[in-house]
Amino acid sequence: xxxxxxxxxxxxxxSSAIAGDQAxxxxxxxxxxxxHQYLPADFDNGIFETLWTxxxxxxxxxxxxxxxxxxxxxxxxxxxLTFEEDASMESRPLxxxxxxxxxxxxxxxxxxxxxxxxxxxxxxxxxxxxxxTLTEDVRRIKLSQGKALSHLDLGSLKMxxxxxxxxxxxxxxxxxxxxxxxxxxxxxxxxxxxPLIHHDMDAxxxxxxKKKRSLYADGHAPKTARxxxxxxxxxxxxxETLNRWEPxxxxxxxxxxxxxxxxxxYPINAELAKRGEAVFNENxxxxxxxYGPNGKYEQQTIALDxxxxxxxxxxxxxxxxRQWMKDGWISRNGEDPVEVDPAGYVAxxxxxxxxxxxxxxxxxxxxxxxxxxxxxxxxxxxRTEDGYDQKKVGLEVEAFGQVPSTVKAVQHRRRYxxxxxxxxxxxxxxxxxVLDEDQRQSLLEYLKTL
Numbered sequence: 001x002x003x004x005x006x007x008x009x010x011x012x013x014x015s016s017a018i019a020g021d022q023a024x025x026x027x028x029x030x031x032x033x034x035x036h037q038y039l040p041a042d043f044d045n046g047i048f049e050t051l052w053t054x055x056x057x058x059x060x061x062x063x064x065x066x067x068x069x070x071x072x073x074x075x076x077x078x079x080x081l082t083f084e085e086d087a088s089m090e091s092r093p094l095x096x097x098x099x100x101x102x103x104x105x106x107x108x109x110x111x112x113x114x115x116x117x118x119x120x121x122x123x124x125x126x127x128x129x130x131x132x133t134l135t136e137d138v139r140r141i142k143l144s145q146g147k148a149l150s151h152l153d154l155g156s157l158k159m160x161x162x163x164x165x166x167x168x169x170x171x172x173x174x175x176x177x178x179x180x181x182x183x184x185x186x187x188x189x190x191x192x193x194x195p196l197i198h199h200d201m202d203a204x205x206x207x208x209x210k211k212k213r214s215l216y217a218d219g220h221a222p223k224t225a226r227x228x229x230x231x232x233x234x235x236x237x238x239x240e241t242l243n244r245w246e247p248x249x250x251x252x253x254x255x256x257x258x259x260x261x262x263x264x265x266y267p268i269n270a271e272l273a274k275r276g277e278a279v280f281n282e283n284x285x286x287x288x289x290x291y292g293p294n295g296k297y298e299q300q301t302i303a304l305d306x307x308x309x310x311x312x313x314x315x316x317x318x319x320x321x322r323q324w325m326k327d328g329w330i331s332r333n334g335e336d337p338v339e340v341d342p343a344g345y346v347a348x349x350x351x352x353x354x355x356x357x358x359x360x361x362x363x364x365x366x367x368x369x370x371x372x373x374x375x376x377x378x379x380x381x382x383r384t385e386d387g388y389d390q391k392k393v394g395l396e397v398e399a400f401g402q403v404p405s406t407v408k409a410v411q412h413r414r415r416y417x418x419x420x421x422x423x424x425x426x427x428x429x430x431x432x433x434v435l436d437e438d439q440r441q442s443l444l445e446y447l448k449t450l
Contacts, residue, residue, distance in 0.1 A: 026254045029254050029255030033107055038107075040234075042096075042106055051138070052064070055137075059074070079131075079134040080128030081128075082094040082095065082109075111168045115386070118385075123259045135152050162414070164414055164418070166358070166417070172316070175194065181233060184329055198423075199313050202360070208351055211289075211349040212346070212348070214346075222336035229330075230330070239329070269445050272442050272446075280447075287347035288347050289350075291450050299347075305344075307345055314342070314344060322340045358395060358417070364377075366381050366395040368394055369444060372432040372443065378426075379402065380403055381397040382398050383415075
């Protein structure tokens, strides 16, 4: 495996540098995100336009019969890709930078540029993304055309990009890339790749970053530009290049912290929500803070034995990995705080929670109603494309006891979230069990207002 990973990481990286003497700028951060190429290209327009030819039926037949514009729309839908805000079929994909030669280079919005009820929102988790399926299909097309494979084409052979659509295994790539760096960020390919515990995560909403003092589900990393750079640590990127790019990532972090949560677009029962606010403040605010003009959130980590949610994410990042971060360049040699042995998971702020389904760090719970009814959470569920469940507040889903036996193609199985798979449990967070049904319904209504 180590030879494969080394081959994966040795790629050419390009970017346009920006002078780093200016104060960080949110406007500049978004422009950087949409125009700069920090990674090698994953594929080009020619490959994208022929991806449908390797689809299973019935999707392949539908694409074959479609006109070019409809086929492009079908391709975006099939892989969970989103367009820029104008939603024009001619507009750029949100999660990729497309250069003048038609090469597609992934950016952060591949996982953090999703849509809710059909509306695309930069900074929203992309709960549609089918990155593993996309990469497998790109690899098949490239091999058939005799084209060179990219870092993701190779890496996904050993490190799954996601097991379930709408989730991401990106943290593992950060661990693998960091494994070949000394603490000072000099490249050392003689370092051994650590055991990798693959696990899918639900990308968190960007707009809550400004309220937090650290990053990631367990809160181990400092909230600075450098941890955001873990995913571009290809061996061809020198320490000098990282230092040159750091101001650009400071701009990116400034843009992230400038984002505001979207407002709930449907009717709210104000009287019921008012009662729910009292329920929330009495039962939920200890961990998740309070809201409104005088609201206050103080980040805290909840121990695993108290929260009870799936522990695989917590196990995947070892104290040794976190110590590497604490000792080295990413934390400015320990100047920025790193939690080497966090007790569990951070209780996040809940601003815009109506929009950020599915819930929990692994994305295992499709609606807020399911969060509030622990014993009724679906074992297997499959979401619709753009539907929104106003009654349960979250994804519009169909529930199953297991993945239907008629679903054969692996691409189709990834559309089903199976909570029986490793790292995907929907157990835990049973605190709502102390509430009666009236309290839960009022609380549900209140959560729409955050």
